[in-house]
Amino acid sequence: MDKVFPDAPSALNGVVKDGMMVMAGGFGLCGIPEFLILALRDTGAKDLTVVSNNAGVDGAGLGLLLETRQIKKMLSSYVGENKLFAQLYLNGELELEFNPQGTLAERIRAGGAGIPGFYTKTGVDTVIADGKEEREFNGKRYILETGLFADLAIVKAWKADTSGNLVYRKTARNFNPMMATAAKVTIAEVEEIVDPSELEPDQIHTPGVFVQRIIRGGGYDKTIEHLTTRERA
């Protein structure tokens, strides 16, 4: 079976429907699946629930799906840096479920690993604990969080081989590896697709079993949100 698709629109063909849950990798604009987000916008799919640590910025990343009002609900840990998001949320046009970042990461990891729930001390005695089961272990209090499993995961990696094995680069890894494991269909977009003989089996970050479709994105924007440098001595 060939996992390699010619482009993002063809990779999304047949797997997108209204009301679905989509996981989108990235931290800020670092390690986001730029081309799959664009193609998802162009499918016109609506009422999406999107799981992503952030919501992009105005005019980039998931901000593009906010402009077109295709997102009904976001699960995120931090959504600053996006004026349109604030406006849609305050107008009641967008639902939002905040998850502590580590809880969000673990919910995705758990979902992909077949674990329906886990106990964590993050959020005990805060609004995050409202309505959640609490339990004591060794005299300490924990709350129950549930695993997440999506209809579709769109992730960004650095390299893939044609079997779907993925390698990420630096901090562009972030949420991508867990999301790749936690959906019915995972599509990876990468900067380079190579022959399996070219990736060292010991260096694979995401084994190919988790990846159903692969595309190569060309000409990445890779927008830097806060360019920060030091002076040469």
Added chain:
Amino acid sequence: MAWTREQMAQRAAREFRDGYYVNLGIGIPTMVANYIPEGMTVTLQSENGMLGMGPFPYPGDEDPDLINAGKQTITELADSSYFDSATSFGMIRGGHIDLSILGAMQVAQNGDLANWMIPGKMVKGMGGAMDLVAGVKQVVIIMDHNARDGSPKLLKECNLPLTGAGVVDLVISDVGVFEIGGSGLVLTELADGVTVDEARKRTDADFSVAAEIAA
């Protein structure tokens, strides 16, 4: 006279110990990295997936795939490592990080911390703050002692939604240093030129004064 932001960051750096793994929040906490004592090994964790965070890059050397949790461009060191977000927060939640230095909107005398949400205003989210205060061994807060309108931030009880309950170990403000432990809130150091009386006037919380500075 009171401590400047640089002096607060310098004071916070005195909490470092050789071999510590440390997570620094955004703002003044980030400045603490500039004061790691000579000869001491302190490894900085960035919760988006990196241990061994290096300095900002020289112009032209920036890499969009290499950022810190504040989304600023950074560099790697010889002993840096990268990992996914679940591993990163496993490190944090699992108690493997020694010290977290964060900012605050409010701290209560029992160690409650509020730093993520003001009801009625647009909420940006807690990011990794709730995980950090729940999991890291020692939590140090650096903050201005009073809000812009002059109201105290060190309180008997927080009235903003909490980031964590009973999680703060030490507060460093422009007024001085306060420890939170078995004997409640204790003023242990005063900034240059600040008196105990002034500290009391600017604080809502009940606190005792350590013997060294009570005189």
